[in-house]
Amino acid sequence: MIALLAQVEIRDRAAEDGCVAGNGFCPGWIADNLDRYLEPFWQHVYLSIVAVVVGFAIAFALALLAHERRWLVGPIIGITGVLYTLPSIAVFFLLQPITGRGALTALIALTAYTLLILFRNIVTGLENVPSETKDAARGIGYTDRQVLWKVELPLAMPEIIAGLRIAATTTVGLATLAFFAGAGGLGGEIFADITFKSNVVFAGGLCLALAILLDVMLLAAQRLLLPWRRAVAT
């Protein structure tokens, strides 16, 4: 049996506006209805940023742990890899009996998805630091802690930021389904009237714009943080 498309249609079909009645792409309708998208947009921003920030904190701690105990890398990638494979729409429902409906449920799932990408990139970045450089740092009297914070992490930054960029764009995309967890976001607006072109294009376009904006901001951060390395991110 096929799910009925009996959703609440957000447009007024009887509107005098011929564009809306004919289901065209109507800039006028969008301009008049901007308010509708404001709250979902900020929910989307909130979900994406909190998930990436929390995910980074966890992945960073795990990566530092695995940096000292190499045998941990395999198991951590294995576990986060399985999490990563689970379809988000399924996880949003699977968590609900445990954590209920709302932003928390969505954030747990979205955070879990960033772990594989971030962990792998941080570990790879640290691994790629030339051992001569570390030896030189030790040679001038750096402690292990100083080697990590003053040599290894700065040199690993391009890989780390590349991971953050992938995690950010991925999370913005996944947050589109967060409304299934009761967390709102722009996906809810798309879902509200999936056959109305103006709505679909504008809400989808906002998601895309947010992804691009976060990506560009991270790229700018990289240029600011790493003035010695103006090369493009890998």
Add this chain to the structure above:
Amino acid sequence: MSEFAGAIDFILHERESQTGGTQVGGQQLLPLLWDHLQLTGVSVAVAVAIAVPLALWLGHVGRGELLATSVANVGRAVPSLALIAFFVAYLGVGFTNVTLALVLLAIPPILTNTYVGVRQADRDAVDAARGMGMTGAQIVRRVELPLALPLVMGGIRTSVVNVIATATIAPLAGVATLGDPIIAAGVYGTEGRLGAAILVALLAVAAEALFALLQREVTPRGLSSTRTAKTSRRLKPA
């Protein structure tokens, strides 16, 4: 945890739908599973037929690097729900339209991985093949493709998992997949919705495991498996 018990019961046994009149769950899920697999199979097959030859050619002649790599980045940023909605709004509902949307979703990982695989094929091996008098087509078929195959498989694996996840929202576009109990919870009930979520998650994990195995199978002896693990960039499924 009674909700999970109810969900398992829904998967195993038929029950009357919330709206009455029809039986849902149990056997009724088999045609939904079949449609889910069919939609995934057709979409990925079409994507392979388009992306692999294109990427092999681009990689062989060494052109289109920007296209091959940026397509993955763009693909990652486009939300799957927006993609499906766009197709529904502009082309309407139905199997063909959903397939088209899923093909677009499946192409980027396969295209990028195949391209990278060909570019990473050992230049010495390619030169040796040329020295032996192989033509361009022979080099592609007998040297570059076999060497790129693990990465090609990695791309297909990513796409299959992505498409299985996204096919879950296909009922929005009029194709009844395992996502039907999720989208139409009013008919199936919340236990049905949870049961379907369990099935979709299992399906994705099973596909991932199967293709990981296939990927290992097609890796030519002598090619280290670590290389494929490192270079195959995975896109997060929906």
